[in-house]
Amino acid sequence: MDPGDVTVRCLDIASPQEALAALRAVDTDPHGIEAMLPKMLHLNIHLAAVESGVANHIKEEMLALGGDAAIASDAFYRRIATTDVIVMGTLRQIQRFVEKGAEGPVGLKGYAGRIGEALTHLASNDALLKTSRREIRIGERTLIMGVINATPDSFSDGGRFATAQSAVDEAMRMVEDGADLIDIGGNPHGPGLNP
Numbered sequence: 001m002d003p004g005d006v007t008v009r010c011l012d013i014a015s016p017q018e019a020l021a022a023l024r025a026v027d028t029d030p031h032g033i034e035a036m037l038p039k040m041l042h043l044n045i046h047l048a049a050v051e052s053g054v055a056n057h058i059k060e061e062m063l064a065l066g067g068d069a070a071i072a073s074d075a076f077y078r079r080i081a082t083t084d085v086i087v088m089g090t091l092r093q094i095q096r097f098v099e100k101g102a103e104g105p106v107g108l109k110g111y112a113g114r115i116g117e118a119l120t121h122l123a124s125n126d127a128l129l130k131t132s133r134r135e136i137r138i139g140e141r142t143l144i145m146g147v148i149n150a151t152p153d154s155f156s157d158g159g160r161f162a163t164a165q166s167a168v169d170e171a172m173r174m175v176e177d178g179a180d181l182i183d184i185g186g187n188p189h190g191p192g193l194n195p
Helices: 016-025 030-040 052-064 091-102 106-123 164-176
Strands: 042-051 068-070 082-090 127-130 135-138 145-149 181-185
Touching: 016 030, 030 082, 030 091, 042 052, 042 091, 042 106, 052 068, 052 082, 052 091, 052 106, 082 091, 091 106, 145 164, 164 181
Parallel strands: 145 181
Antiparallel strands: 042 082, 068 082, 127 135
């Protein structure tokens, strides 16, 4: 086949599930999937207010693994105490950073642990949302959110739920109809209104 006849497209892979589907679509061997899946996911992880010395160490470790880390230039020269860090690399590179960091100095160990927690959440299809009154499992099934605009000038319902009682009554009706969450719009936004 002439290379000019080959279709070329970039894949926008945003999740492990999408990467797995792409590999299965080309009938990749299961052992190949296991090896290649972590290489398909490129991650950018933001860390806030990292001590400059630790930030430099994170950058060095990620460069050694084939990834990188963005830090403030003043942090590189240690002219500032802290910097935000963007850790970037494939899932596999960042997993290796977490493994190496777990054996490293105390400052690095803490950040490696936190990044490891983030990777665990990435790999999970579900998460637990804890409120003051209940727990909601996100990812097991599609959740339904009811929306109530509780302002007198609501563009969507003409202010039907502008009183507290009408908003509560509507929320209770939505829960009876199967809503898992209720989003209450209590402050109008629009031209000339408060942000």
